[in-house]
Amino acid sequence: MEALSLPKSWNVDQILDDLDQHGFTVIDHAYPAEYVQQLMQECTENLNRFRDAAIQNGVISKIRSDHILWINEDLEIAQQHIQALQQLVQIFNATFYLGIKEIEAHFACYNAGEFYALHRDNPQGKNGRMISTVYYLHNEWQDNWGGKLHLQDKNNVWHTLEPKPNRIALFQSDLLHEVLEAKHQRLSITAWLRSDTPIL
Numbered sequence: 001m002e003a004l005s006l007p008k009s010w011n012v013d014q015i016l017d018d019l020d021q022h023g024f025t026v027i028d029h030a031y032p033a034e035y036v037q038q039l040m041q042e043c044t045e046n047l048n049r050f051r052d053a054a055i056q057n058g059v060i061s062k063i064r065s066d067h068i069l070w071i072n073e074d075l076e077i078a079q080q081h082i083q084a085l086q087q088l089v090q091i092f093n094a095t096f097y098l099g100i101k102e103i104e105a106h107f108a109c110y111n112a113g114e115f116y117a118l119h120r121d122n123p124q125g126k127n128g129r130m131i132s133t134v135y136y137l138h139n140e141w142q143d144n145w146g147g148k149l150h151l152q153d154k155n156n157v158w159h160t161l162e163p164k165p166n167r168i169a170l171f172q173s174d175l176l177h178e179v180l181e182a183k184h185q186r187l188s189i190t191a192w193l194r195s196d197t198p199i200l
């Protein structure tokens with residue numbers, strides 16, 4: 001994959017229209033197979049570095065039970081996904097005047113039995129998260145494996161999104177959503193497009 005171009009399968013007009021009308025969109029077949037394999041390898045090679053997401057700054061939360069690894073420069077393959085998102089940021093800023101400056105991202109692993117209860121990524125506009133993106137990178141996902149993303153759109157309509165491999169779900173960070181309990185290991189990269197500089 002070329003590092004600095006928007007992948008060909010991303011339909012920008014559709015993405016902008018969906019975000020405008022519904023506050024969310026889905027990009028399927030996001031990346032070429034070769035890149036998907038490299039990303040999967042980088043993720044699985046680093047699984048031993050994932051930490052309990054429920055513990056942030058020593059505070060334990062009961063609303064999520066997944067495991068995460070923040071993405072820095074050392075995760076070079078994942079960085080290419082972030083670069084692709086940077087291309088979208090330029091388009092979002094030009095179209096919606098969101099003033100997005102930064103992307104923060106982590107890998108996430110939900111093992112069987114793990115979930116993320118109902119929440120907003122940016123409740124009451126308290127942080128700079130404008131758009132949330134989730135890329136699903138497991139090789140396979142079957143309908144009865146749970147782990148669905150349940151999301152209320154900007155018109156208050158609920159949607160159930162399958163965490164299909166090579167799919168990106170993109171939504172306004174102020175929208176209510178949850179990850180239903182996974183029955184199999186569910187791997188993803190969550191990235192937030194932010195209008196401020198995150199303190200990690």
Ligand SMILES: O=C(O)CCC(=O)C(=O)O
Pocket residue numbers: 108116121134148149163177178179188190
């Ligand atoms: O993995 C997903 O489908 C959503 C994850 C999520 O809501 C989050 O990390 O804030």
Ligand SMILES: [Fe+2]
Pocket residue numbers: 119120121132177
């Ligand atoms: Fe979330």
